[in-house]
Amino acid sequence: xxxxxxxxxxxxxxxxxxxxxCIALTILFxxxxxxxxxxxxxxxxxxxxxxxxxxxxxTFDYDSVIVGSSVAENYNNAWFNQGFxxxxxxxxxxxxxxxxxxxxxxIAFAEQDLKYVFYNCDTSSLDADPVLTYELTGxxxxxYDNSYLNDLQYLLNKDILxxxxxxxxxxxxxxxxxxDESYNWSHWKSFSQTLVLSNYLRKPTINPMLEETAxxxxxxxxxxxxxxxxxxxxxxxxxxxxxxxxxxxWDNIYRNGKTDAYLYNMEQTIETLLAYDNVDLYYFQAxxxxxxxxxxYMDALHFSQEINYWMYEQMLAGNYRVTKENYHxxxxxxxxxxxxxxxxxxxxxxxxxxYDISDNGExxx
Amino acid sequence: MLFNxxxxxxxxxxxxxxxxYSLNHRRRYTAAKALLTVMSxxxxxxxxxxxxxxxxISIIINYGLSxxxxxxxxxIKRRLGLFAGILFNLGLLFYFKYYDFFIENINQLFSRDFxxxxxxxxxxxxxFTFQQLSYLIDRYKKKALHCSLLDYAAFxxxxxxxxxxxxxxxEELLPQLAEHPFPTNPNRKRFNPTVFAQGITLFVLGxxxxxxxxxxLALAVNHGYNNAHLLDTTSTLLVxxxxxxxxxxxxxxxxxxxxxxxxxxxxKLPINxxxxxxxxxxxxxxxxxxxxxxxxxxTYLYIxxxxxxxxxxxxxxxxxxxxxxxxxxxxxxxxxxxxxxLQGIMVVWDHLGLVAVRAKDSPIHNKxxxxxxxxxxxxxxxxxxxxxxxxxxxxxxxxxLSFIFFRSPDLTIARQMWKNLFSFQNSGYxxxxxxxxxxxxxxxxxxxxxxxxxxxxxxxxLAIFLLLLVISAFIIGRWRTALTIAEQTPLSSRxxxxxxxxxxxxxxxxxxxxxxxxxxx
Numbered sequence: 001x002x003x004x005x006x007x008x009x010x011x012x013x014x015x016x017x018x019x020x021x022c023i024a025l026t027i028l029f030x031x032x033x034x035x036x037x038x039x040x041x042x043x044x045x046x047x048x049x050x051x052x053x054x055x056x057x058x059t060f061d062y063d064s065v066i067v068g069s070s071v072a073e074n075y076n077n078a079w080f081n082q083g084f085x086x087x088x089x090x091x092x093x094x095x096x097x098x099x100x101x102x103x104x105x106x107i108a109f110a111e112q113d114l115k116y117v118f119y120n121c122d123t124s125s126l127d128a129d130p131v132l133t134y135e136l137t138g139x140x141x142x143x144y145d146n147s148y149l150n151d152l153q154y155l156l157n158k159d160i161l162x163x164x165x166x167x168x169x170x171x172x173x174x175x176x177x178x179x180d181e182s183y184n185w186s187h188w189k190s191f192s193q194t195l196v197l198s199n200y201l202r203k204p205t206i207n208p209m210l211e212e213t214a215x216x217x218x219x220x221x222x223x224x225x226x227x228x229x230x231x232x233x234x235x236x237x238x239x240x241x242x243x244x245x246x247x248x249x250w251d252n253i254y255r256n257g258k259t260d261a262y263l264y265n266m267e268q269t270i271e272t273l274l275a276y277d278n279v280d281l282y283y284f285q286a287x288x289x290x291x292x293x294x295x296x297y298m299d300a301l302h303f304s305q306e307i308n309y310w311m312y313e314q315m316l317a318g319n320y321r322v323t324k325e326n327y328h329x330x331x332x333x334x335x336x337x338x339x340x341x342x343x344x345x346x347x348x349x350x351x352x353x354x355y356d357i358s359d360n361g362e363x364x365x
Numbered sequence: 366m367l368f369n370x371x372x373x374x375x376x377x378x379x380x381x382x383x384x385x386y387s388l389n390h391r392r393r394y395t396a397a398k399a400l401l402t403v404m405s406x407x408x409x410x411x412x413x414x415x416x417x418x419x420x421x422i423s424i425i426i427n428y429g430l431s432x433x434x435x436x437x438x439x440x441i442k443r444r445l446g447l448f449a450g451i452l453f454n455l456g457l458l459f460y461f462k463y464y465d466f467f468i469e470n471i472n473q474l475f476s477r478d479f480x481x482x483x484x485x486x487x488x489x490x491x492x493f494t495f496q497q498l499s500y501l502i503d504r505y506k507k508k509a510l511h512c513s514l515l516d517y518a519a520f521x522x523x524x525x526x527x528x529x530x531x532x533x534x535x536e537e538l539l540p541q542l543a544e545h546p547f548p549t550n551p552n553r554k555r556f557n558p559t560v561f562a563q564g565i566t567l568f569v570l571g572x573x574x575x576x577x578x579x580x581x582l583a584l585a586v587n588h589g590y591n592n593a594h595l596l597d598t599t600s601t602l603l604v605x606x607x608x609x610x611x612x613x614x615x616x617x618x619x620x621x622x623x624x625x626x627x628x629x630x631x632x633k634l635p636i637n638x639x640x641x642x643x644x645x646x647x648x649x650x651x652x653x654x655x656x657x658x659x660x661x662x663x664t665y666l667y668i669x670x671x672x673x674x675x676x677x678x679x680x681x682x683x684x685x686x687x688x689x690x691x692x693x694x695x696x697x698x699x700x701x702x703x704x705x706x707l708q709g710i711m712v713v714w715d716h717l718g719l720v721a722v723r724a725k726d727s728p729i730h731n732k733x734x735x736x737x738x739x740x741x742x743x744x745x746x747x748x749x750x751x752x753x754x755x756x757x758x759x760x761x762x763x764x765x766l767s768f769i770f771f772r773s774p775d776l777t778i779a780r781q782m783w784k785n786l787f788s789f790q791n792s793g794y795x796x797x798x799x800x801x802x803x804x805x806x807x808x809x810x811x812x813x814x815x816x817x818x819x820x821x822x823x824x825x826x827l828a829i830f831l832l833l834l835v836i837s838a839f840i841i842g843r844w845r846t847a848l849t850i851a852e853q854t855p856l857s858s859r860x861x862x863x864x865x866x867x868x869x870x871x872x873x874x875x876x877x878x879x880x881x882x883x884x885x886x
Contacts, residue, residue, distance in 0.1 A: 004558035007856045011565060014865035015872075022873055152371045157876040162805035170812070 023155045031164040033059050034143060034154060043172040046182035048164075049073070049092040054144050056182075057107045062089040065108050068120025069096025070185070071243050074305040075118075075312065078180040083316040086115050090182050096122045098222040099132045102229050103144075109233060118315075119240040123285070126265040127214075127258075130221030186305040193294035197349065200248045200300050201356045207257035212264035219265050223272050230276050239315060240273060241282035242266070244290045244307065247341040248300040254342045263335060270327050281322040282315050286334040292345050366411040368568075368622045369576050369875055377408065378626075381524075385630060389554040397554070398519050398542055401630075405522035409488075412528075416487040419461070420522065426453055427497040428517045434504045435511040443505055450501040458494045461486055466697035489528030491694055493521055495661055500535045502665055509535050516542055525626035529619045531637040531657040541632050557631050564628025567851035569868045571621025574847070576871045578837055579615035581804060582607045585830060588801040590772055593781040597792040601785035603830070604798065608772050609765045610837040613642065616655070621847045636848060642764075642841045645722040645756030647708065648715035650764060658694070662687045673716070680716055685709040695771070700779055704770040711763060721747035722756035796823040799830040 030036055031045070033055035038044050044060070046052050057065075064086035066075050073092050080088040091104040101119070108114060134141050142150040154160060171177040181187075230238050253259050266285075273279050290296055290310075296303050314320050322330050366373050381404045388397035410417035430450045434443055459467070465481045472479055500520075503509035512520075520538050521527075589596055589604030596604065620637040627634040637657050644650035651659050663672075667687045673680040685706070692705015751759075766786075773779035800823075807829055814825050845853075854860055 004562040004856065007562045007861055008558060008565065010858070010861045011562075011865055011868070014862060015868045018865060018869035019872060022869070152375070153876055156371070156873045158870075158873040159805045159876055161873060163808040166809050166812075 019156060022161055025165065026155050026157070026160055029165045029168060030055075031160060031168040032143060032154060034151070035059065037061075038168075038172075041172065042168060043177055044179050044182070045168045045171040045177055046090070046179075047167075049090075049094070049183050050139050051143060051164075053091055053093070053104060054107060056089060057091060057104060058111055060089055062087045062108075062112055063114060064088040064116035064118065065091045065105070065114060066118045066120075067091045067101050067105060068093075068118075068243075069122050069125070070094060071122070071302060072096075072120040072308075073183040074186040074308045076178075076180045076184075076305075076309075077182065079309065079312045080116070080118060081180075083312065084116055088116070088118070092183050094137075095128070095133070096120065096125045097128050097133050098125050098225050099130050100134065101125075102225045103132055103134075105229050109229075109236075114233065114236045117236055117238045119238055121240050121242050121269070123242065123245070123262055123266060126222055126269055127218050127261065128222070129218055130225055184305070186308075189298050189302075189304075191296060191298050191304040196246065196248060196294045196297045196299055197352050198354070199298070200252075200353065202353045203252065203255040204355045204357075206255050209257045209259065210261045212260045214258075214261040215265060219268055223269060227272060227276070230273075230279060234278050236278060238276070238279045239282065240279060241311060241315065241320075242285045243311065244284045244287050244303065246294055246297045246300050246303070247292050247345050248294070248297075250291075250338050250341045251346050252300060254338065259338055263331065263338070266334070267327075267331050270322055270331070274322070274324050274327065280315075281327075282311070282320045283322045283330050283334075284311055284314070284320055286330060286337050287320075288337055288340070291337065292341070366408055368619070368626075369572060369871070371872075371875060372411075373408075374872065377404070378629075380404070382629060386556050390556075394554065395515065398515055402515065402519045402522055405519070405524040405527060408524040409522065409527055412488050413485070415485070419457075419487045419490070420493060423454075423457060423493065423497065424518050424521050427501060427521075428514055430501060431504050431511050431517070434501075447501065447505040450505075451498065454494050454498045454501070458490060460484070461490055463693075463697045492530050492532055493527065495532050495658075495694075496534075497521060499532070499661060499665060503535060509539075512539055512543070523627075523632070525623040525630075526634055529616070529623070530655075531620055531623065531635050532661050533634060533657070534660075537635055538632070554631065560628045560631055562856065563851045564625045564630075566625070566854075566864055567628060567847055568622050568625030569864050569871070570847040570850060571618040571623075571625055572871045573867045574614040574618030574621065574840075576874045577867075578833070578840075579611045579618060580874070581802060581833060582611035582614070582837065584801045584803070585798055586611055586772070589798060590774070590778060590782075593773075593778045593785065595792075595794050596782070596785045596798070597790045597794050598785060598788055599791060600795040600798045601782055603795070603834070605765060605769055605782070605786075607830075607834065609642075609768055610834065610841065612768065612771075613638075613841065614837065617847075624848065625851070638846070640841075640844060640846055642761055643757070643844070644760050645753050646715045646760055647711035647763060650760055651708065651712060658691065662691055666690070677716065681713045684713050684716065688712065698774075699776060700770045700773050703776075703779075704767055707763075707767045707770070718746050720749045720751060723750050723752055796826065799823075799826040802826065802830050802833065804829065 027035055029039065029042075032048075032051050033044070037059050044056070046056060064080060064084065066072055066077070066080065066088055067090075069092070073090070075090070077088045077090065080086060089108075091101070091108060093100040093104060105117065133139075134144060140153070142153045250259070253262055270281060270283075273281055285291070290303070290307060296307055298304070366377060368374075381401065384400045384404075385397050388394075388400060406417055406421075409420060427450065430446055430453070433446045437443055437446065461484055464484060468479045468481055471477060500509055500517075504511065516539060519542050520533075520535060523533070523538060523542075526533050586604055586608045589600065589607075593601075617638040624634045624636065635657055637655055639653040639656065641650050641654035644653055667683055670683040670686060671679050672683060688705045688709030689702060690705070691708070692701045692703070695701045695705070769782045770779050773782060807825075811822065811825060814821050
């Protein structure tokens, strides 16, 4: 080449050209669905919740959302579409912190008029701090706003170009990807008592029981977030449900001295939510036939897709509803079940449990 | 902010260059310098505003001491000024970098329970502290002139060299920033397309070293050191080798970028690496590795201690002091001190001259090393003369293995890594290790193999890892450094395409989380 000036100009121009092509390709295929729905012939391949939930909420057409943590990922959208006559989409956040889920709901409400919100309420989300956790956990927050300035991280991204885009294309034409099974992980997992027991590290010591109101501040903050969202959208039906965790989860809660506080949180939550006309509550945590059968689980928390389907069916049929009339009884049943778990159900398994030898009995909170 | 960030490349750098040349073109030299300084403050403060505050305090106090040395004439007062400066700078470094290390050792030695402070270490504090120390010492020796506060702030904060070197001396940078030499070099602050073209090329080459090589090698290295107890002999060897390459590409890549950026501003920065892995002795290696640090220690510590003027014993003592402190400079942990001591021992060994490396018979390269003459002199007194390839092999192997201490987060891990090396076990963990190199460039190939011949996937991962090591070895094995390539390659359309592709490839790789290793030192 020519002169140094020409070299500099050419270098900048050629780099800009290559980067321009990269940007154009990313906008065209848009595997994170930030700008548009899938191109004709391509499927809505949703497998990375942290990266795709917000984009799909912004650009897809829907009138209902399935909101929750990892235990909500195995729902099949088609069940809800068929049963509740709606078009649903998932809004999933790992750990299911209330503030994060409400953030996703705000995006959904800003984009669509929602008929239903199917809200998976995790017990552990009630005592978490009522603040967003996206930045703290390194989530790609540049995808979560409406600014185009920080989109370069998406538009000029090797992973998007060389991995996500080919995956989108391949999943659309090869294999049997089912768009209704977005974020589903159950197909690659096994569920059995043996597996659950091998995954559970039991605390050898039992902490003194915390006061019921130990998490009052966090609870109030989370309930405020949730009820604000509910009251802002009276036209939307909120179907809020408490999923069934395994008895090992309750064993762990008991050994950490949190049982009373957790049950209190639940009671307060139910009492608060029952005051809203556009809320239907379902309570599945006290179903001992599920909770005590460890073959339904892969670890103390995560259950198989059959349990997801079962919950959907019960909600559709109106079973396990919690009302102002029966909620004391429901919570009483739950208390009895937790007692039965720690005093009876867990005993035959104790010889098979693995103990956490690093535990020195100190409370971690 | 990082060099390898969108903000730096698309906003910060073009803006700074534009204003720098615009103001200089209009002969607003002071304004240009002020602009450069403010932009450097932004560059540094972007990491954390608290860092900027510390650097500003350091600049003001050191400048004040320089001014004090200007105003006093008696030796005692000048010594007092110098002593205060050394105390302040080393005290600052000690407080932010070594306080917890010191307390930990006190607690352990005397069974005490003093509280640790867990102080946030300002990035690059070791670099700008040494830079200012050198200025102050030279001011005391009357080798440096007092300058304006703006000149001084621009000198210390010049963003290309601020957080990871090279450690620039006042005599190298201040004259280039000052207006006075203008009559002798009127083009200094004008846009020079030749130097700019070299600068942008060098910046791209450094960026590619960092982003495409060091960061990818780090995937396996980090996994290896995080799971040291699981590694077998082969995987440990490969992790150690990969780290030796990673560190070189990381640090020399950063320095290439710094020098390239300097050239883009028509400011010359000193080179910091000169093919160190070609060295045939540890002594020679330290003349090629982190050269500005070696220069600092030689000028301001080794020579004042007596250097090599008083016989072998004192030379050995001085060498050990320098390298022990050099180890400590790299990090506040005994792992770094041990690493430094090992370097010192080997340099002392080289001083002995018992083994000489012959100048010829090099299978590694054809061009002899710069210190061939020295080697030949040594060869006359040596008990043993070895071929160059053997000298190179021993030197590289030593340096490679010594990095186990450098990279290990503590002595337990270092011990584990050494144990792994001599366990001579093959647990098959290698395949798990190489699976960490999950590069998107190979995604389609991996998926294809996974679908058609899944039993070959492990072998493919291994091949990718080995390919990365071979490419690294090839680049290191060449005699042409990035600087030579940038300065001497004839400009052609093809070369322009290569650089543009490397630039774009590096930019689209930014999405991966990356941290410059040397920022912590």
